[in-house]
Amino acid sequence: AQSVAQPEDQVNVAEGNPLTVKCTYSVSGNPYLFWYVQYPNRGLQFLLKYITGDNLVKGSYGFEAEFNKSQTSFHLKKPSALVSDSALYFCAVRMNTGFQKLVFGTGTRLLVSP
Amino acid sequence: DVKVTQSSRYLVKRTGEKVFLECVQDMDHENMFWYRQDPGLGLRLIYFSYDVKMKEKGDIPEGYSVSREKKERFSLILESASTNQTSMYLCASTGWRWDEQFFGPGTRLTVL
Numbered sequence: 426a427q428s429v430a431q432p433e434d435q436v437n438v439a440e441g442n443p444l445t446v447k448c449t450y451s452v453s454g455n456p457y458l459f460w461y462v463q464y465p466n467r468g469l470q471f472l473l474k475y476i477t478g479d480n481l482v483k484g485s486y487g488f489e490a491e492f493n494k495s496q497t498s499f500h501l502k503k504p505s506a507l508v509s510d511s512a513l514y515f516c517a518v519r520m521n522t523g524f525q526k527l528v529f530g531t532g533t534r535l536l537v538s539p
Numbered sequence: 540d541v542k543v544t545q546s547s548r549y550l551v552k553r554t555g556e557k558v559f560l561e562c563v564q565d566m567d568h569e570n571m572f573w574y575r576q577d578p579g580l581g582l583r584l585i586y587f588s589y590d591v592k593m594k595e596k597g598d599i600p601e602g603y604s605v606s607r608e609k610k611e612r613f614s615l616i617l618e619s620a621s622t623n624q625t626s627m628y629l630c631a632s633t634g635w636r637w638d639e640q641f642f643g644p645g646t647r648l649t650v651l
Contacts, residue, residue, distance in 0.1 A: 434579075461642075466647075468543070468642035468644045468645045469642040471639045471640070474639055526597065527640060531581040
């Protein structure tokens with residue numbers, strides 16, 4: 426069965442500092458990995474995905490994520506955080522064969538202080 | 540600009556009422572999904588549909604049903620609302636490649 430772990434409920438970072446939001450996954454086979462962001466009282470917005478190819482994936486709003494197969498991780502990163510990055514971030518995984526449902530982590534709240 | 544819309548942003552219903560949540564997408568997507576989101580639990584899949592009139596149960600289908608009569612519309616039905624169905628409900632859609640899902644703005648349902 427597929428699963429995703431986001432070990433931190435909240436991440437605090439000062440504006441201008443680099444940020445990392447952690448995600449580890451468990452799936453039998455090769456994964457498709459996704460990051461979504463949710464602003465207050467809004468739906469989820471797609472940030473980036475890993476399907477195949479380069480392990481470093483670049484996405485919207487300056488975010489990037491690194492796929493690490495040996496550590497089964499897909500951490501979200503940004504070199505310089507903005508206050509407007511404060512939101513709830515979800516990692517999700519599914520297998521890359523046929524239909525497999527998307528399994529979401531429990532979410533990590535990012536708080537960027539001025 | 541692609542869009543998934545949901546019929547209501549906020550909804551308040553009474554226990555025992557029948558509740559309809561509507562979702563419409565304009566991307567000609569084959570696949571549509573209903574999730575509920577609760578703090579600390581992330582998103583949990585209730586039902587999904589991969590074609591008109593087709594539906595499959597997700598992880599938590601109990602107390603819910605769905606309807607997909609047209610490709611662009613996917614409805615979630617609470618036959619007899621209960622207080623434990625108070626939640627944020629999110630609709631999503633994706634195309635034939637089962638790639639990234641596009642989400643609606645959500646419906647925050649309160650059952651009193």
